[in-house]
Amino acid sequence: MLSKPASKYRPFANVDLPDRQWPSRTITQPPRWCSVDLRDGNQSLIDPMDGERKRRFFDLLIKSGFKEIEVAFPSASQTDFDFVRSLIEGNLIPEDVAIQVLTQSREELIRRTIESLAGAHRAIVHLYNATSEVFRRLVFNQDKAGTIALAVSGTKLIKELTDQHPETIWTYQYSPETFSFTEPEFAVEICEAVMDVWQPTPERPIILNLPATVEVSTPNVHADQIEWFCRHLTRRNCAIISLHPHNDRGTGIAAAELGLLAGADRVEGCLFGNGERTGNVDIVTMALNMYTQGVDPGLDFSDMRRVVGTVEHCNQIAVHPRHPYAGELVFTAFSGSHQDAIKKGFAARQKQNDAIWEVPYLPIDPADIGCSYEAVIRVNSQSGKGGVAWVLEQDQGLRLPRRFQIAFSRIVQEIADRTKRETTTAVIVEAFRQTYGLDGSGRFSLVDYSVSGVDKTGAPRTFTGRVEVDGQTRSITGQGNGPLSSFVDALNKNFGLHLDIVNYDEHAIGTGSGTQAAAYVECVLPDGKSVFGVGIDVDSGEASMHAVLSAANNAAGDMGVAK
Numbered sequence: 001m002l003s004k005p006a007s008k009y010r011p012f013a014n015v016d017l018p019d020r021q022w023p024s025r026t027i028t029q030p031p032r033w034c035s036v037d038l039r040d041g042n043q044s045l046i047d048p049m050d051g052e053r054k055r056r057f058f059d060l061l062i063k064s065g066f067k068e069i070e071v072a073f074p075s076a077s078q079t080d081f082d083f084v085r086s087l088i089e090g091n092l093i094p095e096d097v098a099i100q101v102l103t104q105s106r107e108e109l110i111r112r113t114i115e116s117l118a119g120a121h122r123a124i125v126h127l128y129n130a131t132s133e134v135f136r137r138l139v140f141n142q143d144k145a146g147t148i149a150l151a152v153s154g155t156k157l158i159k160e161l162t163d164q165h166p167e168t169i170w171t172y173q174y175s176p177e178t179f180s181f182t183e184p185e186f187a188v189e190i191c192e193a194v195m196d197v198w199q200p201t202p203e204r205p206i207i208l209n210l211p212a213t214v215e216v217s218t219p220n221v222h223a224d225q226i227e228w229f230c231r232h233l234t235r236r237n238c239a240i241i242s243l244h245p246h247n248d249r250g251t252g253i254a255a256a257e258l259g260l261l262a263g264a265d266r267v268e269g270c271l272f273g274n275g276e277r278t279g280n281v282d283i284v285t286m287a288l289n290m291y292t293q294g295v296d297p298g299l300d301f302s303d304m305r306r307v308v309g310t311v312e313h314c315n316q317i318a319v320h321p322r323h324p325y326a327g328e329l330v331f332t333a334f335s336g337s338h339q340d341a342i343k344k345g346f347a348a349r350q351k352q353n354d355a356i357w358e359v360p361y362l363p364i365d366p367a368d369i370g371c372s373y374e375a376v377i378r379v380n381s382q383s384g385k386g387g388v389a390w391v392l393e394q395d396q397g398l399r400l401p402r403r404f405q406i407a408f409s410r411i412v413q414e415i416a417d418r419t420k421r422e423t424t425t426a427v428i429v430e431a432f433r434q435t436y437g438l439d440g441s442g443r444f445s446l447v448d449y450s451v452s453g454v455d456k457t458g459a460p461r462t463f464t465g466r467v468e469v470d471g472q473t474r475s476i477t478g479q480g481n482g483p484l485s486s487f488v489d490a491l492n493k494n495f496g497l498h499l500d501i502v503n504y505d506e507h508a509i510g511t512g513s514g515t516q517a518a519a520y521v522e523c524v525l526p527d528g529k530s531v532f533g534v535g536i537d538v539d540s541g542e543a544s545m546h547a548v549l550s551a552a553n554n555a556a557g558d559m560g561v562a563k
């Protein structure tokens with residue numbers, strides 16, 4: 001018989017909320033953020049952080065603008081306890097930052113937790129116990145009353161102990177752990193019981209943290225759960241509703257965003273989504289998502305590479321190269337049509353000169369998080385002319401005319417196909433220099449020359465010069481209306497070429513005393529084929545002569561030039 005794994009699972013029951021309000025709301029302000037990297041993130045690591053790594057992470061969180069940071073589970077280990085002490089005794093916590101610590105509802109653990117906080121200016125004591133039916137039955141062997149009693153007894157003890165230390169500004173946080181699969185009525189009931197003990201006020205609210213300890217439903221169900229909870233809690237104005245989504249179904253961010261629409265005030269999560277199993281909600285992504293909607297998240301990730309480096313060091317886990325906003329490849333397009341659109345977007349941006357960001361395929365300006373535009377386009381066999389042209393412009397300041405781009409991109413495409421790997425900037429530049437003789441590899445080189453001046457009769461101008469071809473110097477002359485046409489005439493006559501210039505372009509490279517000129521020519525041959533040439537020189541006249549010679553070198557390869 002075929003096994004049917006799907007029959008092992010039950011669908012998640014929806015919340016009864018037909019008049020839900022959240023779908024028609026938008027996020028217009030950031031939540032209160034709380035980083036739980038040093039606790040929930042830390043407890044998921046193969047090797048939990050030592051004091052040095054915790055300290056580096058803590059400093060990063062402060063720099064990034066977090067005002068609430070869960071720093072430890074002090075009763076878990078001496079390392080965690082000592083870390084809390086080191087922050088307090090070392091006076092390392094800014095006045096406006098509250099450190100948060102987690103504890104189970106067990107007397108000895110609570111006492112140790114409060115002990116760790118002695119002397120803190122501001123502290124959030126966070127108590128949890130699991131409330132869902134399956135945990136009550138399988139893990140705690142407890143009924144609902146017993147589960148409430150555990151939360152209430154822990155809250156009473158914390159109240160008693162914190163009341164003995166009025167020098168600290170205390171906030172109390174309670175988490176009905178496994179909220180995401182707790183009966184909504186019971187979640188409200190247990191939180192009300194905890195509030196009855198703590199007696200929060202609008203001025204001194206309690207934090208009710210509603211964790212998706214395991215993500216078990218679609219994000220809309222999570223939003224319904226949060227809205228239902230907010231609407232049924234009797235003293236809503238005395239509570240900060242906090243979210244703590246995990247990412248088991250890969251929709252932690254969506255759940256958190258919809259949870260905010262549903263009325264939550266606060267979000268707990270980790271940078272880059274570290275955490276148990278598939279992680280906590282990723283605060284970096286959530287914050288930058290807000291950015292892209294014109295909402296200032298109130299967190300600073302403007303030096304993203306430094307943030308990534310520190311987090312990788314502390315967690316000893318690499319941030320994925322495709323991680324939203326932060327991955328090293330997220331601003332890089334390899335494919336031709338993406339490159340084309342990005343290039344056009346940047347060109348339009350230079351002209352439009354306003355503050356609105358509108359570059360196709362780039363939801364955020366890389367500069368906003370400290371990234372340059374250099375890596376926005378990289379070239380491989382999936383790339384097109386726009387990508388190759390971008391690389392040459394960024395690296396060499398060259399702005400190839402459209403038909404020139406098409407011709408050169410075929411050469412790059414051939415390299416990419418042959419090597420079957422990324423064609424780096426260095427390889428593209430080298431291929432360009434070689435193809436157009438900028439490296440001196442062409443058969444022809446111009447030794448010296450002069451062109452007769454214009455006279456009043458309009459007589460043709462005469463090119464007289466010496467050209468080295470295959471190691472031998474030859475004197476040549478030719479006539480034309482200008483320097484270029486007379487040079488072309490001389491080359492055609494003396495070497496059996498049949499060049500006809502059909503396009504000419506030039507532009508400056510750089511500014512000031514280092515300015516150079518780049519000149520591009522396209523010539524057609526008798527068979528209708530085009531050959532291209534480029535010349536670069538401080539003098540624009542010289543640049544154009546070199547461009548013609550470059551085209552001649554390419555034509556010579558094609559035509560079997562007479563010696």
Ligand SMILES: CC(=O)SCCNC(=O)CCNC(=O)[C@H](O)C(C)(C)COP(=O)(O)OP(=O)(O)OC[C@H]1O[C@@H](n2cnc3c(N)ncnc32)[C@H](O)[C@@H]1OP(=O)(O)O
Nearest residue numbers: 040043073075076077104105106128129130139140177213
């Ligand atoms: C969803 C979350 O992230 S919750 C946070 C989880 N984080 C951690 O567990 C990391 C830190 N934890 C630890 O270091 C240890 O678990 C400690 C120090 C807290 C406790 O260690 P131990 O005393 O050895 O207990 P153990 O780890 O086996 O925990 C299970 C016991 O705690 C009880 N328990 C679990 N949660 C709670 C709670 N919130 N309140 C009271 N008791 C609890 C269980 O019922 C079980 O009791 P039992 O042994 O009588 O059956």
Ligand SMILES: CC(C)C(=O)C(=O)O
Nearest residue numbers: 128175177178211213
């Ligand atoms: C303790 C709680 C908030 C938790 O970490 C979880 O439920 O994931």
